[in-house]
Every structure is written in structure tokens, then in C-alpha cells.
Amino acid sequence: MTSKIVLPTPPNPVGSYKAGIIRGGIGFVSGQFPLVDGKLAFTGHVGAELTTDEGFEAARLAGLNVLAQIARLTDQFNTLDGLLRLDGYVASAKGFLDQPAVLNGASDLFAEYLGEQGDHARTAFSVSQLPLNSPIELAVTFAVKS
Amino acid sequence: MTSKIVLPTPPNPVGSYKAGIIRGGIGFVSGQFPLVDGKLAFTGHVGAELTTDEGFEAARLAGLNVLAQIARLTDQFNTLDGLLRLDGYVASAKGFLDQPAVLNGASDLFAEYLGEQGDHARTAFSVSQLPLNSPIELAVTFAVKS
Amino acid sequence: MTSKIVLPTPPNPVGSYKAGIIRGGIGFVSGQFPLVDGKLAFTGHVGAELTTDEGFEAARLAGLNVLAQIARLTDQFNTLDGLLRLDGYVASAKGFLDQPAVLNGASDLFAEYLGEQGDHARTAFSVSQLPLNSPIELAVTFAVKS
Secondary structure, three states: OOOOOOOOOOOOOOOOOOOEEEEOOEEEEEEEOOEEOOEEOOOOOEOOOEOHHHHHHHHHHHHHHHHHHHHHHOOOOOOEEEEEEEEEEEEEOOOOOOHHHHHHHHHHHHHHHHHHHHOOEEEEEEEOEOHHHOOEEEEEEEEEOO | OOOOOOOOOOOOOOOOOOOEEEEOOEEEEEEEOOEEOOEEOOOOOEOOOEOHHHHHHHHHHHHHHHHHHHHHHOOOOOOEEEEEEEEEEEEEOOOOOOHHHHHHHHHHHHHHHHHHHHOOEEEEEEEOEOHHHOOEEEEEEEEEOO | OOOOOOOOOOOOOOOOOOOEEEEOOEEEEEEEOOEEOOEEOOOOOEOOOEOHHHHHHHHHHHHHHHHHHHHHHOOOOOOEEEEEEEEEEEEEOOOOOOHHHHHHHHHHHHHHHHHHHHOOEEEEEEEOEOHHHOOEEEEEEEEEOO
């Protein structure tokens, strides 16, 4: 890692599950939110309380937590093969259609931090409500070296 | 399995797909609902027609169907390595934010029934509507022994 | 492939991600829409602007794009083991409950085109809004031969 990006401490789960797990060569990171020091940096819906740019920033913050979880699970990326899929959920105002631009906040971070290992497929969804009133939730699948 | 929990008969799919499948060492269980003897034990939205406790119970019932599907796919858990990920969808009233507490109904069951093999990553979502007017849908990914 | 179905050119991503990726024996196709020649063949919500039959047709068109992406990723299906999971998202009018019938448009296509290799687990969801005002988004996971 030559990136100057500093990863946060990986957040704890908010229920009776693991923050992440690896089995059978495939790893999953539980839904990550734009938490900074345990507190949501943004709340509300993109297209209402939040602009697209703020949504982009929220997606980047959630993406930093994704990377922090993967770092913990893969011995600081030593056993990481690469990302597979990002499921991105955006709490959106009615009629807001620019979820892809919001989620680029996470996708761009993964490219910047991991290079080719950050390449990933993606799904993008608008939802009416996320846990904790978060504007963003990211779920990531990755492969580990065999 | 030393658990005294009795698993139901795994429900059939409600469309032209499989209830579950394993390929390449990874297994997927199709979306499961709180069906008991082919009938939804709960309908409606958590935070409106249903309390959080009823949602928890609905998640546990859907979780029993998940376990029943995995039992069928893994020769009664003999070939199961362990769970990977639970995607939990909660049909929620506007403003209801306690999806994690609802989904603990499934996560706690998996821990109780499978022990360490039940460890899993999780995503939690509120949705405006689920098939059949179900309050809960659970989709589970698992790994099989190589 | 003895099917007479002609696959389209796989659409490009609408953000900073890949249209599909394979790592560790598992492949993911990014969310696919009912795009024909780069333009959505249907827009709006099933149960409002669109009938169930039109939703079925939209799901089939999105499914053709899924197959086109998999063809590109697997050397024209030569390295495909088989499908694993279809996550199907239906932009639905309030009270519309027949998401499974809509998504059969994709599931039936996969069976018709791939035979047993098309067998898959499935999740079905109604969402309030999809990117580009699409009525359908399909995300597919598959396994490759080892």
C-alpha cells in the first residue's frame, strides 16, 4: 500500500453478527455506514437533506470502513486477491435518480487505494430508509488468495 | 447437531428458480419467508401492523426455513463449512429504524443451531414491500467443505 | 449453445466499476437493466405505468444483457460452470405483490438458454426507485469451472 489514505478503526457490528467473515476463499463485509469515530457523519436522504456531493462523500466514508474491515480480515491486504462486488444502497428522496454518481464515492476510493485489486462489479439501489437513518449502506464481497 | 430445535420441511420456490443451489464450493438459499406449513405466520410492516418483537419472531421463523433449505442441500449439514452472509430485508413502516433488532431473530437462531458455523456477515434493509406481503425476507450465502 | 436466442452487445457500466468480474472461481455481473441499443426499453413502475406482462418482458430484456455479460466473461460460456443466484429488483407501485411473476421473465430465459447451467437461487424485491427510472435491475452471481 503506497496510498496516503489512512484507514479508520473498523466499526463494530450493530447486531448479533460478525463485521466480516471469510470461508471457502470468499469474504464478506457486513453493511458499512459513513461512521466516523462511531458516529454517522451524515444522516437523511440524498436528494432531500443531502446533496449528491454530500452523498458521494458519505459513500467514500463508508468505503473507508469497508477497507478497514478488509484490512483486518486479510492481514492488512496480504491475503487479498481482490474485490468482487459492491452492493450500494442509497437512502433517496422520491424522484432522485443519480445513485450511480453517489456510489462512485466508494468505487473511486477502491480504485485509488487498491488499484486493479479494487476492480469490482456493482449494484446500485435507492431505498426508502436505512438503519440509523444513514444515507448509505455498502456491502462488499471479495476473494482471497488460494 | 445437539440442538432441540426441529427444522420444518423446506418450502418450495414461488417462481421458476431453485430453492437453493451449490456450485464452486459456495451455496445460496433463495429468499425465505416466515412460512409455517405453507402459510405466512405474519404479514404486513414492522412498525405498523407488527411490533419489533413480532418482527423478531418472523425473522426467526424465516431463519428456520433457511436452515431447512441448507440441511437439504448439505446432507443434513455434513458438507457445510459455515454460513457467510445474511441479507435481511424488513418491510418497514416509514420511520422505523430498528431493522437490526428484528434481524437478530435470525442471527441468534443461526448461532444457537450452528455454533461457530453459524457466524455470518449481515446486511439489513428496510423495504416498502415484499412478495406475498411478508414482513421479512432472508437470503443466505454459505460455504461447503472442499 | 443450440438456442436461437441472439445475445446483444453487453452494455457498459454507468459508473466507475466493471460490468462484471471473476475472482476465486466466482463471477459477478453488475446490475443489468432492460437496455436495448443503449436505451431503456421500459421505464416506470410495475403495477402503475407497466403491467405485469410488460414487467416480465423487461426482466427478459435485462436477462439478455446478463447473458451477454457472462458470455464476454466466460469465453462464450466455455468456462461457465453455472449460475448461482439472481437478485431481482422490481420498481413497484404501492401494493403490487407479483414480483415473482415479473422476475420469471429472467429465470425462464436462463433455463431456456443455459439448461441445467441456468439453475439458480433467487431473491425478489420491490423497490421504490431504480437508477435511470428502470423498472428492473438484475444482479447475477455465477461459478466458473475449476
